[in-house]
Amino acid sequence: MAATAQGQDTEVIVVGFGAAGACAAIEAAEHGADVLVIDRFDGGGASALSGGVVYAGGGTPQQRDAGVDDSVDAMYDYLRLEAGDVVSEVTLRRFCEDSPGMIAWLERHDVPFEGSLCPVKTSYPNNDYYLYFSGSEAAGGFCDTAKPAARGHRVKGSGTSGKVLFARLAAAARRLGVRVLPQTTAVELVTEDGAITGVRVRTLRDAPAWARRAHRVLARYSAKPGLYVPAVRKLLQRRVVALERRYGREATLTASRGVVLSAGGFIANRAMVREHAPAYRGGLALGTAGDDGSGIRLGTRAGAATAELDRVSAWRFLTPPSAFLGGVLVDEHGERIIDESRYGAAIGEAMIARHGGRGWLLVDAAIVRDARRGARGESQWFQWLQTVYLLRRGRVSADSVAGVARKAGIDAERLVATVEAYNAEGPDPMGKPSAFVRPLTTPPFSLVDVGIRPNIGYPCPMLTLGGLVVSEDTGQVLGGAGEPIAGLYAAGRTAVGICSRSYVSGLSLADCVFSGRRAGTSVAT
Structure with missing residues (x-):
């Protein structure tokens, strides 16, 4: 078992090791906190399976290299149309103003970008281009209101480059001393005197080596190619669950400063999709089996409020x-x-x-x-x-x-x-x-x-956008009456964020970076 399970305190626990969790861990560690990240699998989540597109503008170096004229005001005007009032004008303005700095922060942690502008409108560029119009910026009604600009910053890497984004962030976290406990599922938040002080988990840390290897391989193939063949994912995931039930052991991890929930959305939880967004059944679940709403459920059991759970992004490109x-x-x-x-x-x-x-x-x-x-x-x-x-x-x-x-x-x-x-x-x-x-x-x-229905030849990827309600200043999770829950923070698709009303390519990953950094800084300080 990890050192924390043997009685030593951890200051910050991050639940979920995707882009949001990695960014939260990096920021917390850079602010001097002792950080432990837990993940049901080996990390990466939907972020590693994604196209690696980060929505950014306002005059990034990549935009300038490509000759793209953009401003914070133009970016804000467009996103105001897309995001509506899901976040305040102050928060959206801060997101836009911080956008060039966000790209610089990612580059400092070895995430590569390039200002090669795609010459055609596309849903995702080929390997020759890494900057493109990733939303409706040039569409009718939008370009009349907000000056259009290419803001889809694709991480440089062959194919879908989300794997590069996560690998670089994960390496940066480990260099800062962040400890990662894989094959560990958060079961329940620990509360003491009204504050969240830790997490009860079920972990394979002490399981036989062969069981850990089998769990790792099954989870990897469940994620991909299981992403494209749901029947394969379902079969492999049943074996993953069987290993977890047989060899998992319970432990309690303590966190003196707090817990960050960044465990993804709930597109892989058919019951939750049926409850909150029944019209969106039958699409291709864009994520891993870990996108089962577990982070959201942990929060609601601790009294957290939720919003936008009926919002699902269905991609018919x-x-x-x-x-x-x-x-x-x-x-x-x-x-x-x-x-x-x-x-x-x-x-x-x-x-x-x-x-x-x-x-x-x-x-x-x-x-x-x-x-x-x-x-x-x-x-x-x-x-x-x-x-x-x-x-x-x-x-x-x-x-x-x-x-x-x-x-x-x-x-x-x-x-x-x-x-x-x-x-x-x-x-x-x-x-x-x-x-x-x-x-x-x-x-x-x-x-x-081009109808939307279960179709292996032309699938319709979907992901959920709603989650726990958080303070827009700190990322702290809020209760039903708007009161902050002490010691509990959320980020990424576990939380309501910039993209929770309307999604364009790159806005979820950008929000993962934005909200992850916000939560990591707040929980550490």
């Missing part, structure tokens, strides 16, 4: 290929759903909330030709495979708009009227910027099924 931006997204009635240049989470929300998760992208032969030409060069491998699937198995075609509508089971008369309105001169009816409008005139016409 239409790009790459960028040529698809010229199509029109319609429902079964042949009506437009949304400006197709909007960010994928906005598209996903519109489809689920107002159209039952159903949708088809209407394109013509010219767009299909350009999509085939450009898809491979614009894509990561998984994006290219999805494009191949959509253009082969997910598409029906005909020589007329009415004909393809009848093939897909869509109202033909209304679809024809929708296309006529889209092709007409003047502003797009949905406000799509003119740069993305392409009149659909070249037969054959195709309807690509």
Whole structure:
């Protein structure tokens, strides 16, 4: 067992070792605290599986290198539209003002970035580019209100580079003396005189070596490729739980300064999703089996308040290929759903909330030709495979708009009227910027099924955004009446944060850094 289980005090315990937990641990250690991090697996969580995109602006070095003109005011104006009132104007302004400093802080801890600007609008750039428009900044209605700028800072690394982000943060934490106790599950918070003073855990620390190795391997493959094949994850996770039940031993860890909960969201907990966001069942759970709401439940059992638990980000990206931006997204009635240049989470929300998760992208032969030409060069491998699937198995075609509508089971008369309105001169009816409008005139016409449903060929990743209510100044968890709970802090997707109302790529990781650093500083000082 770790030294703390043998009676020695730890000053700070961090529950969950992803990006938020690592940032909390680093800040606490840099402020002189003795820090212990526990994690059910080996750390990383959803952060390590992510694309490694950090939303930042206001004039970062990478933006300047790429010739991107941005300001704190422009970043604030855009995020105010996206975030609504989920956090105060003061907190959002502080987030924007601190944004260049956040990138500098990450770079000081060896997280690499680069100012290579992606020339096309995409959901995620290929390995040639590490700065891009990661939200709806250039979409209609947004660019008219807030000056658009590329703010998606992708950590430099091949493929989805969240693994690089976490590895560098984890190494920085260990260099500062942070101790990590893996394969340890937080069971209950310890309370004394109204304050949180520790955590009761179940740990494999003293389990046989073979059991720890088996747990590690099963958890690794449950995370990935289990992320893409839920049936595999479910099978492997049952064996993980069996090892934990048989070989786990209970212990109590004490923390003289406090506990930070950073155990992720609850997208892997089907019961919680069914309770709080039933319309979002059936998507691809973006995270690990550890995103089961355990951190949120620990907090609520200690009297914490929650908010935004009904908010889920569902990603229905239409790009790459960028040529698809010229199509029109319609429902079964042949009506437009949304400006197709909007960010994928906005598209996903519109489809689920107002159209039952159903949708088809209407394109013509010219767009299909350009999509085939450009898809491979614009894509990561998984994006290219999805494009191949959509253009082969997910598409029906005909020589007329009415004909393809009848093939897909869509109202033909209304679809024809929708296309006529889209092709007409003047502003797009949905406000799509003119740069993305392409009149659909070249037969054959195709309807690509982009509906949100369980589909291994074209999955819809989802993650939860709500969590424990915290003080926006300190990250301290608040009770039902708004009172602070002594010794308890939360960060990342365990807590309500900047992205809890509306998500764009990079905003969750940026909030993990922002809220993790805030909680780590507060609990240590």
